[in-house]
Amino acid sequence: MSVAAALQLGSLTVPTPVVLAPMAGITNAAYRTLCAEQGAGLYVCEMITSRGLVEGDEVTRSMLAFDESEQVRSVQLYGTDPRYVGKAVEILCAEHGVAHVDLNFGCPVPKVTRKGGGGALPWKRRLLAEILEHAVDAAAPYDVPVTMKTRKGLDDDHLTYLDAGRIAQESGVAAIALHGRTVAQAYSGRADWDAIGSLVEHVDIPVLGNGDIWEAADALRMVEETGAAGVVVGRGCLGRPWLFRDLADAFAGRETQVLPTLGEVRDMMRRHAELLVRHMGEERGCKEFRKHVSWYLKGFAAGGEMRRSLALVDSLAALDELLSRLDPDEPFPVSELGAPRGRQGSPRERVVLPEGWLDDTDGTGAGIREDAAEVTGG
The missing domain is CATH 1.10.1200 (Non-ribosomal Peptide Synthetase Peptidyl Carrier Protein; Chain A)
Structure with missing residues (x-):
């Protein structure tokens, strides 16, 4: 008997409720294929900029490479301008056969947040709504689901995730993924799974949990503790693509295979x-x-x-x-089981934001400019 149901994103069914998080310089076509060979899930392309795609930037376009085995093409977009985001979604659906579009509102990198993008953007609720509405409207004729990923907020004093969840639901977004850290935390400390549970209770659309999933057992525990519809896995699979095999087994109620030699x-x-x-x-x-x-x-x-x-x-x-x-x-070093992988770093004293960004939460971020390729893959 299955432990967890398939993940339903609009018309798209993901048999195992597991999503590979986009990671810059990592989740290219080769790595996505490698992970997909291990187990079912949704494998998302590296983040690209909407403006770069619309303006035909060569670097951006080159990142839209897919393996012939990828039957479900999934791409994550970054954008701060609703018009560019909408046009980029249309291009992905019409010209690249993409079956799923994810929007990034969680990136903590300063070069992104200083322009009001990534994890900074949900502070501007009206701008967030406009971007999501443009994206959903552009994808609708192609029956392509749009999802979004975000964080808890800028820091503990400026939380945005519950408002973001409400706006996502009202905008027709198919699901929302929450990384249980703030932008200020970046990848440090522990992920707040309680926040994921709070978001599940707050919205009616599927919530995916992200943060501190190092083993298949962590994914099962997250779903059980939070009520999330599935999980997003990032750093835990670095150097361990077989984690997706273990996740597929765990969610199907099968015993996971032995550790690799x-x-x-x-x-x-x-x-x-x-x-x-x-x-x-x-x-x-x-x-x-x-x-x-x-x-x-x-x-x-x-x-x-x-x-x-x-x-x-x-x-x-x-x-x-x-x-x-x-x-x-x-034998596999068992001391590495459950241990963090990839970057961790330290929390930031402050989040780098555009001047006056915190003055109001209902603005449209007028004056911020999305560069064509500067943050592609960031």
Whole structure:
């Protein structure tokens, strides 16, 4: 018997209620394919800017690359101008066959928030509503669901998530994902799952929970404790794409498979590099792979020289030679289970915002300007 129901986003059914969070420089076509090979879910493209897409920016367009196996194309958009967002959604639906659009109102990066974007934008409730309405209206003729992702608020004194949830529901958004941290927290501290539960009680649309899901058991616990309709997984899958296999098993009520040996991790690394090369060519693909080495080998006994060599790999042949030196029988380091992965950092003393941003909550953010490509993938 299933532990959790499928996730329903408008007309789109996601058999396993799990979403891969967009991560800059990570969730490209190769990584999405790798994760999808492990288990069912919704795998979202890196964040792109709406203005960059509308104005034909080459970098932005190049990020809209999909593997032939991706039957459900999902893209996250960043935008601060309702007109650009609406037009970008139309382009995604009409020209790129996208089946799901997510809008980013959670990014904590200062270069985004100082322009009123990402996690800063929900403070302006009227602007948030206008953006969502333009996006939903643009997607409606194509029967494509629009969702949004946000955070609790700017900081503990400026919370926005309950208002954002109400506005999302009134605007026709199919679901809202909540990262249980404020913008000021960035990725530090612990995620507030109680806030996710409060949002579930506050709205009638599906709520997805995000934050501190390191193992499949965490996802089950989040759904049980908060009533969320599903989960969004980000840093927990870095160097561990098999987490989606475990999540699929857990939500279906099956026992999760045993932890992979270093030999199995090695095979996953090789597959990842192969997919990157297929999409980007050997030179660029191998360079892109380098950033993943430390995540894959986290906790294993592979020495510093091996790690350094892998972090400089420039061909699949060189990668094969290095991987052949790893001990295939080394067990997975259980000390890494449940441990945070990826960036954490420290909370920020203040959130960088446009001048006068906090003066009112019902404005339209007049004067903020969305750059064509500056924050693409941010």
